[in-house]
Amino acid sequence: MNTDLATSETSAHELLHFANAFAGLPAPFHTRQLPTPLPAPYLVDASQSAAQMIGLEPAAFESADLIQTLSGNRIAAGSQPLAAVYSGHQFGVWAGQLGDGRAILLGDVAAANGGRMELQLKGAGATPYSRMGDGRAVLRSSIREYLCSEAMAALGIPTSRALAIVGSDQLAMRERPETTAVVTRMAPSFVRFGSFEHWYYNNQHDALKTLADYVIAGFYPELQAADNPYQALLADVTRRTAHLMAQWQAVGFMHGVMNTDNMSILGLTLDYGPFGFMEAYDPSHICNHTDQQGRYAYNKQPQIGHWNCFALGQALLPLIGSVEATEAALSGYQAQYGAKLDELLHAKLGLATQQADDDKLLDAMFALMQASHVDFTLFFRRLGALRLDDAGADAPLRDLFLDRAAFDAWALQYRARLKLENSRDDSRKLGMDSCNPKYVLRNYLAQTAIEQAQNKDFSEVRKLLEILENPFDEQPQHAKYAELPPDWARGLEVSCSS
Structure with a gap:
């Protein structure tokens, strides 16, 4: 990708046409x-x-003005930057007022599907909701969020x-000084x-209704x-959240911080921090x-998704009208x-x-x-290569197990189940490969890309994105x-500061 910012004079207001739907809410909703x-x-x-998705061509990123806009250095025409207020339960405990502590909403732009997309800068500096933070994001966490957001989209997960x-040589202090990014x-x-x-916990039911509407x-x-639009809203968000949790579990994704302030009202995966994809299978x-x-x-995760929906239901109770x-x-x-x-x-x-015994x-x-600590992604991907009448083809899959005899016994049951519906090897593999990814964002892959990027080599970020x-x-x-x-990956840890 061309990063020579002097090659184009196209301005951001020619590339991005902002409206400001959220900014149209009353002043208490944002600063x-x-x-x-x-x-x-x-x-x-x-x-x-x-x-x-928002009509930008690759050449757009050769515009110095666009890079200035995406770094927060320049405000595009029509944009009304703001930080939103919200509250939430963190690790099951009511935390009170939170808000966009290091995220600034620029506004919304037209999307190719006919809708709108909000653009938000994460790491664009302190806001009134930053508490004791500096409002910055470091390159390390920014790369993780960037890659995982796009990886999840490619997996078909909301x-x-x-x-x-956008990076900078400016430093921010975390466990050590790190370069910043947006x-x-x-x-x-x-x-x-x-x-x-x-709004519920501040007993401001008019504002609650304004937001719901x-x-x-x-x-x-x-x-x-609907007869009761607010009840219908809760029911639809509950359905979307339940489906999202199932999609996470099916691909082995772990969010890491499922606080209510990190749960999207649209049922999206939101706020990537200490996430991970399951490797050696351990349900706990x-x-x-x-x-x-x-x-x-x-x-x-599934029960926490349910708990969070109950927290939302509690907040919407004054609008819905009854506990029942x-x-x-x-x-x-x-x-x-x-x-x-x-x-x-x-x-x-x-x-x-x-079937009844599935x-x-x-x-x-x-x-x-679990007993053999089998790699989650590799197991399902290799399972697609199993042949109904050729146990010898199982070797790459079988080798994932410590107890080969136990695997053989299960594979015998699995083959019998497949034969019950006259499954065909080639068509089954095609279908399984379309829903069992070969590539996920393993922590060590992200770490390798991060370490190179910290030395100004962004090629691994680009390669990983293209693979994912x-x-x-x-x-x-x-x-x-x-x-x-690799063995060294066992020592990798991610936390709320990641």
Whole structure:
């Protein structure tokens, strides 16, 4: 990618045409806040896939003016920068007022699908909600968020997007001094569960209604005709959240900080911090080193999603009108989560029908994976190569298990189950490969890209993005990116500061 910023004089106001829907809400919902200038910004990388969503061509990132805008140094015409207020439960405890402590919303722009996308700068300096923080993001965490946002989108999982990273030699103090960066995040809306909790716990029901009406009109317009639009909103958000949790579990994704202020009212994966993808299968794995009690462990994500929906239901109770109607809106979570996960797991195993004992086959599979610490992504990808009448083809899959005899016994049951529906090897593999990724953003891959980028070599960021944009493709030239993590990766830890 050309990073010579002097090659184009195209200005940001010619590339981005801002409107300001969220800024149109009353003053208590936000604080008008200019970004803090970032010294000598330079482009680290830009996602062409995300750019296409808002009509930006690759050449746009050769514009010095656009880079200045995406660093917060220049305000594009029409933009009304602001920081939003919200509150939330953090690790299950009411934390009170929070808000955009290092994120500044520039406004919304037209999207190629006919909707709108908000552009938000993460790491653009202090806001009134920064508490004791400096409002900056470091290059390390910015690369992680950028790559994972785009990786999740390519996996087909609802998520905010990352348009670009702009870096600087400016330092910020974390555990040690680190160079800073700004990520441009995109989503139709960044309203969170905690946005509603803020007004509920401050007993400001008029503001609560204003926010709910804004969300319904802008993002759930079909609910306006419902008998109780606020109940319908809670029911739809509950459904979306249940499905999102199932999608996370099915791909082995762990968010790490599922606080209510990190939960999207649109059912998007939001706020990438100490995330991780499951490697050696352990259902109780905790990807966030800060989470000492394991509240957000992999196997607890579904119930935490449910808990968070209840927190949203509590906040919407004054609008819904009764506890009974609120509980009714929440009541579908478990069934919706279970049905979605069952659908996804059947697809991952290449099972085209539902049979009575499928849960036993799945439970036995996960127990075997746990006992042998089998790599989650490799297992499902290699499972697609299993042949009904050729056990010798199992070798790459079988080698993942410590107890080969136990695997052989399970594979015998699995083959019998496949034959029950007359499964065909080639078509089954095609379907399984389309839902079992070969490539995910393993922590060690991100760390390698980060270390090179900290030395101003951004080529690995670019390569990783290109690989992760096609996670289901074989990409034989990049096969090493799908291998088991090296021994040194065991020492990697991510925390809330990551």
